Structure formats: C-alpha cells, structure tokens
Amino acid sequence: xxxxxxxxxxxxxxxxxxxxxxxILFGVIMGLQYVMGDFLFPYIxxxxxxxxxxxxxxxxxxxxxxxxSYYLVPEEAERELYAPWLAxxxxxxxxxxxxxxxxxxxxxxxxxxxxxxxxxxLPTMGREFLEQPTITKIGIVIVVLAFLFNIGMTVLxxxxxxxxxxxxxxxxxxxxxxxxxxxxxxxxxLDKYFWWWVVHLWVEGVWxxxxxxxxxxxxxxxxxxxxxxxxxxxxxxxxxxxxxxxxGTGHHYFWIGAPGYWQWFGSIFxxxxxxxxxxxxxxxxxxxxxxxxxxxxxxxxxxxLGTAVMAFLGAGxxxxxxxxxxxxxxxxxxxxxxxxxxxxxxxxxxxxxxxIISYSMPIMRGRxxxxxxxxxxxxxxxxxxxxxxxxxxxxxxxxxxxxxxxxRYSDTPLGFMVVQDKIELFxxxxxxxxxxxxxxxxxxxxxxxxxxxxxxxx
Amino acid sequence: MKETFTKGMARNIYYGGSLFFLLLFFALTFDTISELPDRxxxxxxxxxxxxxxxxxxxxxxxxxHTLLGEGxxxxxxxxxxxxxxxxxxxxxxxxMSRPKDGVPGRRSMPQFNLTEDELQGVADFLEYxxxxxxxxxxxxxxx
Numbered sequence: 001x002x003x004x005x006x007x008x009x010x011x012x013x014x015x016x017x018x019x020x021x022x023x024i025l026f027g028v029i030m031g032l033q034y035v036m037g038d039f040l041f042p043y044i045x046x047x048x049x050x051x052x053x054x055x056x057x058x059x060x061x062x063x064x065x066x067x068x069s070y071y072l073v074p075e076e077a078e079r080e081l082y083a084p085w086l087a088x089x090x091x092x093x094x095x096x097x098x099x100x101x102x103x104x105x106x107x108x109x110x111x112x113x114x115x116x117x118x119x120x121x122l123p124t125m126g127r128e129f130l131e132q133p134t135i136t137k138i139g140i141v142i143v144v145l146a147f148l149f150n151i152g153m154t155v156l157x158x159x160x161x162x163x164x165x166x167x168x169x170x171x172x173x174x175x176x177x178x179x180x181x182x183x184x185x186x187x188x189x190l191d192k193y194f195w196w197w198v199v200h201l202w203v204e205g206v207w208x209x210x211x212x213x214x215x216x217x218x219x220x221x222x223x224x225x226x227x228x229x230x231x232x233x234x235x236x237x238x239x240x241x242x243x244x245x246x247x248g249t250g251h252h253y254f255w256i257g258a259p260g261y262w263q264w265f266g267s268i269f270x271x272x273x274x275x276x277x278x279x280x281x282x283x284x285x286x287x288x289x290x291x292x293x294x295x296x297x298x299x300x301x302x303x304x305l306g307t308a309v310m311a312f313l314g315a316g317x318x319x320x321x322x323x324x325x326x327x328x329x330x331x332x333x334x335x336x337x338x339x340x341x342x343x344x345x346x347x348x349x350x351x352x353x354x355x356i357i358s359y360s361m362p363i364m365r366g367r368x369x370x371x372x373x374x375x376x377x378x379x380x381x382x383x384x385x386x387x388x389x390x391x392x393x394x395x396x397x398x399x400x401x402x403x404x405x406x407x408r409y410s411d412t413p414l415g416f417m418v419v420q421d422k423i424e425l426f427x428x429x430x431x432x433x434x435x436x437x438x439x440x441x442x443x444x445x446x447x448x449x450x451x452x453x454x455x456x457x458x
Numbered sequence: 459m460k461e462t463f464t465k466g467m468a469r470n471i472y473y474g475g476s477l478f479f480l481l482l483f484f485a486l487t488f489d490t491i492s493e494l495p496d497r498x499x500x501x502x503x504x505x506x507x508x509x510x511x512x513x514x515x516x517x518x519x520x521x522x523h524t525l526l527g528e529g530x531x532x533x534x535x536x537x538x539x540x541x542x543x544x545x546x547x548x549x550x551x552x553x554m555s556r557p558k559d560g561v562p563g564r565r566s567m568p569q570f571n572l573t574e575d576e577l578q579g580v581a582d583f584l585e586y587x588x589x590x591x592x593x594x595x596x597x598x599x600x601x
Binding site for chain 2: 033034036037038041042045046047048050051110111114115119123125126127128131162184186187188189190192193228231232235236238239242243246247249250252253254255256257258259260262263265329330332333334335337338407408409413414415416417420
C-alpha cells in the first residue's frame with residue numbers, strides 16, 4: 001500500500017461482504033417462497049424479502065464502489081486522501097442508515113414505516129428499487145456528496161489519470177441521476193419514464209464507467225501493461241457504452257405509455273449495448289495475454305477475466321435476448337427479465353467489486369498476495385458462485401420461456417398462477433442453484449481466514 | 459489498435475459521442491412529454507386516483523406484482539386487472555377477502571386492512587393505469 005489513507009477501503013469492503021451475505025440469505029428465502037408460497041408468511045411476505053434482497057445489493061455495491069474509489073484514487077493521484085476522517089465518518093453514517101432501513105423493512109409493516117418516516121411530506125417510497133424511506137434517500141445524497149467531494153478533491157489536487165477522471169465522471173453521474181428518485185408524480189407514465197433515469201442510466205450507463213475504471217486500474221496493476229494502451233481501451237469501452245446506452249434507455253419505453261417511436265430507438269440502440277461488454281472481454285484477455293509481469297495474485301486475475309466474460313454474457317447476451325421490441329412484447333415482465341437481471345448484476349457489478357477486493361485486500365493486510373491455500377479456496381468460491389449463477393440464469397430462462405409460451409404466446413393463454421404452478425420444477429432447480437451459490441459465498445469468506453499460509457510479502 | 463487510432467481519437471469519440479446522444483435523448487424526452495397528454499390518460503387523474511397511487515406505494519404492491527410489466531414477477535400483472543376481473547368491485551372484493559394468515563402451501567396476498575376510501579382509490583388508480591396507451595401491451599387479458 002503506497003498511501004496510508006487507502007486503508008479506509010478495508011472498512012467499506014468488510015461491510016460490503018457482510019451485506020452481500022444478507023442479500024443472498026434473503027435471495028434463498030425468496031427462492032423458497034416461489035415454490036412454498038406460505039414460507040414465513042405473514043411475517044416476511046415476499047415483497048419484504050425482495051426489498052431486502054435488492055436494497056442490500058444496491059447498498060453493498062455502493063459500499064464496494066466507494067471502497068474501490070478510496071483505494072485506487074490516492075494511488076492514482078499520488079497523494080493521500082483529501083479527508084480520511086470524512087471517509088470514516090461517512091462510512092458509519094451510511095452503515096447505520098442502511099442497517100436502520102433494512103431493520104425498518106423487517107420489523108414494521110411497510111405502510112407503518114412510511115408513516116413513521118413521514119413519507120407524506122415528500123412521497124418517494126414504494127417504487128421498485130427506490131423503496132427506501134425519503135429520509136434514507138436524503139441520507140444517501142448526503143453520503144454520496146461527501147464521498148464525491150472527498151474523491152473529487154483528491155483527484156483534482158493530485159495527478160490526474162484517465163482512470164480517475166472516468167471514475168469521477170461515473171460517480172458524478174451516479175449522484176446526479178439518483179436525484180430523479182425524488183420525482184414522483186401521480187401520472188404513472190411520467191413516474192415510470194423518469195424512474196428509469198435512475199435505474200437504467202445507473203446500471204447501463206454511469207455504473208459501467210465505474211466498472212471500466214476499476215477494471216482498468218486492476219489490470220494496470222496486475223499485468224504491468226503500459227498505461228497508454230489500457231487508457232485507450234477504456235475510452236473506447238466507455239464511448240461505446242454511452243453511445244449505445246443513453247438512447248438504449250428506450251428499450252424500457254416500449255409499453256409504458258411513451259410514443260411508439262421508442263420501439264425503434266430502443267431496439268436499435270439497445271441491440272448495440274452488448275458491444276461495449278464484448279470489447280471489455282477482448283480488453284481483459286488481450287491485456288492479460290500481453291502482461292509484462294507475473295503478479296503473484298492469480299485469483300485477482302481470475303476475477304478480472306471473469307467479470308468481463310460474465311458481464312458480457314449477463315448484460316450483453318441475456319440483455320439482447322429480449323431487447324428487440326417484437327420479442328419484448330412477449331417477454332416483458334417475465335422470468336426472462338429476472339434471468340437477465342441476475343446474471344447481469346452478478347457479472348458486471350458483483351464481480352468487479354470482488355475483483356478489486358481480491359486485488360487490494362491482501363495489500364491492505366500487509367502482503368502482495370495471499371498464500372496458495374487462501375488463493376485456491378477463493379478460486380473455489382469463484383467457480384461455485386459463478387457456475388451456480390449460470391444455472392440460476394438458465395433455470396429462470398427455462399421458466400421464462402415456458403411462462404411466455406403458456407401465458408402469452410399460445411392460442412389458449414392460461415392465467416398467471418396456473419402457469420406458475422406448471423413451471424414449479426424450474427423454480428426448485430433455481431433454488432438448489434441458489435443454495436450452491438450460498439455455499440460458494442461461505443467458501444469465499446473462509447478464504448479470508450486461512451492460517452499458516454505462505455503469503456507473498458515482497 | 460495501432461498508432462493510426464490514437465488515445466486522443468478514442469477520447470474525442472467518447473466526449474463527442476456521449477454529448478451528442480445525451481442531447482438527442484433530451485430532445486426525444488422533450489418530444490415524448492409533449493405527446494403524453496394524448497396517451498397517458500391524465501384526464502382520469504382525480505383525488506381518488508391520487509389516493510390510490512399512494513396506497514399502492516405505501517403497501518409496496520410493486521414488491522410482488524408488475525404494473526405495465528414493471529415490478530416483481532411473483533404475482534399477476536395489474537395494469538389490466540380491472541378488465542380481467544370485469545369490474546372495480548371485483549378487484550376490491552378480492553383485496554378485501556385475503557386471509558390474514560395466508561393460504562397453506564400457496565402464495566397469498568397479505569390482508570392490508572384498507573378503508574373503503576383506500577380500496578376505492580386503489581381500484582380507481584388501477585383503472586386509470588389501464589387506460590394508458592401501451593401500444594397494445596399485454597398481448598392478452600392474462601397479462
């Protein structure tokens with residue numbers, strides 16, 4: 001570790017992994033509720049489990065992005081963090097706000113939580129992924145602004161690199177687009193139209209900039225390839241991302257009341273969205289093949305290659321599968337969407353956070369890389385989680401194809417619940433794959449506690 | 459990736475391309491907003507619909523259902539539920555009839571103990587959403 005203040009990242013990463021565990025536990029609960037409808041009812045109804053599952057995901061990825069920024073920005077800017085104390089303070093505020101919100105979901109009925117947090121003053125609750133009480137949303141804004149200030153000052157007063165500028169652009173976009181979470185008109189079409197400015201422009205826009213910057217940083221470090229080469233790749237990737245992704249938002253505007261021309265704009269531009277992910281895969285393999293050093297942290301390289309491949313499969317291929325308007329007419333809002341969502345989030349964002357953790361955590365613990373036992377265990381967790389996520393996606397895709405056929409495509413369409421009963425087998429298989437994912441996650445955590453290993457210290 | 463294509467060129471494509479498509483996106487958004495009055499059934503919005511949307515939100519209905527295909531995939535689509543059930547009264551009756559402790563072994567909607575005004579509001583809200591021009595989505599009445 002070159003700068004003392006990089007170590008604040010450790011706090012963020014530990015919290016991220018802890019919340020990740022919670023996310024997966026609730027995922028397994030929901031998976032069971034799909035086949036045993038009364039499981040934990042009425043104490044934890046499905047909607048509550050889902051809020052916890054998705055909100056924990058968002059919060060732990062944000063912890064991951066913040067940790068990644070606090071780690072890589074001082075090293076890139078070649079100076080200590082502008083205000084390490086602020087990073088620590090914001091950590092505790094964010095953790096407290098996040099924990100309180102999750103406990104709120106679990107301990108009181110949602111309508112009661114809305115009342116307690118005075119949602120009526122500025123109603124923002126009850127929309128998918130933005131279920132947080134308004135006061136929590138305000139807290140998120142404060143934490144993100146303080147974080148941006150800290151990172152921004154470090155970047156601007158230090159050495160500016162393409163990696164830090166791209167990262168800062170992505171993080172600024174994250175903050176700006178989140179503000180649309182506060183716009184909640186009664187008009188459902190306007191509500192939905194601008195809701196996507198948070199959701200789509202995050203995950204298919206600015207988050208990809210953050211991902212690209214983190215991946216570029218890790219690849220510079222582990223391969224020793226010339227920064228100029230990597231920076232050119234990074235520019236190409238993010239150019240393709242925004243050129244396809246901004247108008248690509250239109251693939252959400254097909255059936256929610258927006259004009260019909262969005263079917264053309266959305267289909268054409270979102271069909272291009274796999275390209276930046278494909279280039280990212282080429283980039284990762286190309287750079288690793290041309291490496292100028294053999295970095296002892298093999299497992300970090302595995303994560304870096306893995307995130308590029310899985311992001312391309314999950315976001316790129318599975319996204320394209322149902323993004324053309326004539327196809328989406330049948331698949332919109334089915335298990336096909338769920339299949340895509342799972343692999344895309346895992347491949348792009350979960351794995352990029354695990355990549356930077358895998359690279360930086362050993363360094364923050366005083367070694368260049370973990371010993372062979374710990375690395376092998378972490379590789380096991382990589383394969384267990386990644387392969388089980390592939391199967392979760394395949395089983396949900398199977399369920400989705402049947403659902404689309406039985407409920408939407410056949411000459412005698414069946415009702416929603418009738419179809420759900422018929423495709424139960426696929427939900428059972430998905431649940432089993434989910435349990436294996438959980439085992440993979442447990443193995444991942446165990447890899448941090450391997451003792452008597454030959455760590456690489458120089 | 460030889461010197462013919464430099465980092466500077468890649469950077470310019472990034473800045474120029476992003477700016478161009480962001481501006482195009484704003485222009486399309488502007489046009490969309492000007493076309494919405496003919497499409498989004500806003501004339502149906504009244505006090506009851508407003509209350510209904512609030513009830514919809516504070517009970518997190520989107521956590522199980524889809525509305526115009528967006529939300530969770532655990533329970534049926536509701537954008538066309540008034541048409542599927544035949545009347546608002548039938549929708550209200552269903553919401554009211556949910557058993558407090560669920561149905562053994564089955565998915566069941568919670569009992570939300572809504573007042574008559576809230577129930578009416580939810581039904582009015584769902585009917586209003588059903589009037590949005592969705593380009594003929596969903597494909598059939600099953601949602």
